[in-house]
Amino acid sequence: MRLMRIFSGIQPSGDAHIGNYSGGFRQYAATQEQGEAFFCIVDLHAITIDHDPAALQEGTLDIAAMLFATGIDPDRATVFVQSHVTAHTEATWLLSSVASHGQLGRMTQFKEKSAEESFISAALFTYPVLMASDILLYRTDIVPIGDDQRQHLELTRDIAQRFNSRYGETLVVPKGVYPETGGRVMNLQEPAVKMSKSRGAESGTVLMLDPPETIRKKLKTAVTDSGNEVRHDPEEKPGISNLIELMTVVTGDSIKDVESRYDGKGYGDFKSDVADAIVELLTPIQPRYHELRQDPAELFRLLAVGAEKARAESEPTLTKMYEGMGFARP
Ligand code: TRP
Numbered sequence: 001m002r003l004m005r006i007f008s009g010i011q012p013s014g015d016a017h018i019g020n021y022s023g024g025f026r027q028y029a030a031t032q033e034q035g036e037a038f039f040c041i042v043d044l045h046a047i048t049i050d051h052d053p054a055a056l057q058e059g060t061l062d063i064a065a066m067l068f069a070t071g072i073d074p075d076r077a078t079v080f081v082q083s084h085v086t087a088h089t090e091a092t093w094l095l096s097s098v099a100s101h102g103q104l105g106r107m108t109q110f111k112e113k114s115a116e117e118s119f120i121s122a123a124l125f126t127y128p129v130l131m132a133s134d135i136l137l138y139r140t141d142i143v144p145i146g147d148d149q150r151q152h153l154e155l156t157r158d159i160a161q162r163f164n165s166r167y168g169e170t171l172v173v174p175k176g177v178y179p180e181t182g183g184r185v186m187n188l189q190e191p192a193v194k195m196s197k198s199r200g201a202e203s204g205t206v207l208m209l210d211p212p213e214t215i216r217k218k219l220k221t222a223v224t225d226s227g228n229e230v231r232h233d234p235e236e237k238p239g240i241s242n243l244i245e246l247m248t249v250v251t252g253d254s255i256k257d258v259e260s261r262y263d264g265k266g267y268g269d270f271k272s273d274v275a276d277a278i279v280e281l282l283t284p285i286q287p288r289y290h291e292l293r294q295d296p297a298e299l300f301r302l303l304a305v306g307a308e309k310a311r312a313e314s315e316p317t318l319t320k321m322y323e324g325m326g327f328a329r330p
Pocket of ligand 1: 007008009010011042045130131134135143144145146149152
């Protein structure tokens with residue numbers, strides 16, 4: 001029987017934080033157990049908005065090191081860089097002929113990002129077609145992905161279905177898997193703002209590479225709400241509820257477990273325990289990260305192995321696409 005095929009794409013931006021861990025790295029390490037997993041560092045997507053050429057390679061290697069450090073096993077899963085596998089750009093051209101211009105223009109992410117940019121590139125508009133190519137080339141069944149990518153995943157499904165109905169059954173129509181509640185970690189200083197490296201107070205973002213003292217300080221100064229009761233109630237208590245969710249992300253315990261463990265204890269004890277739990281989580285990850293990150297030759301070697309596997313998997317799908325569309329093949 002064919003194993004379940006899992007695919008996800010990760011932006012090569014540096015400075016990963018605990019919100020990325022919650023919605024990303026944690027899921028990736030877990031999903032590699034469920035089938036054949038492909039994790040693609042999407043450097044081609046990074047150029048759709050203004051980007052810094054000097055930072056692109058660094059960001060790519062940062063993310064690669066973080067994926068391996070957080071538990072992706074290169075023997076089990078395939079980790080590769082999008083631009084190393086040329087099938088992605090080729091498939092994007094083919095699929096852009098079955099992607100609807102009107103539907104691309106209705107993508108919320110395109111509308112939001114184009115409102116922020118002074119130069120709106122054509123690549124920002126076709127971004128979702130490249131994403132569809134990533135997914136469809138691997139005959140993907142399951143895409144673990146953030147809630148904000150739902151519309152892009154639906155577009156991918158539409159593209160696959162349209163391709164199949166025009167040119168015959170060729171592409172697998174994938175399903176999105178979205179994180180359950182708790183996947184969304186908010187800024188510790190501004191619990192209404194999602195934790196991010198570009199938005200919200202810096203002191204409210206816990207970085208994967210923060211030293212223990214910094215983590216303890218950030219937790220100590222995290223905003224809490226009136227009262228002193230550790231109870232999950234995002235409406236009334238957005239600050240403490242975020243810390244409870246953070247605790248569940250880091251330890252794997254349920255919200256109920258956390259609430260009952262802190263029944264009768266106050267915010268102070270709880271905050272310092274959340275800090276300890278984060279430090280404990282990161283203690284093995286950080287040295288693994290630094291060791292790999294200081295060895296670019298080894299990272300490039302691992303990524304070359306990944307690219308080789310990715311090419312072998314994607315080429316047959318690309319060939320079928322060309323054939324189905326009626327191209328004279330060499
Ligand atoms: N657009 C996704 C994001 O911003 C990243 C991405 C690119 C992706 N290609 C993908 C995610 C394929 C899943 C599958 O998060």
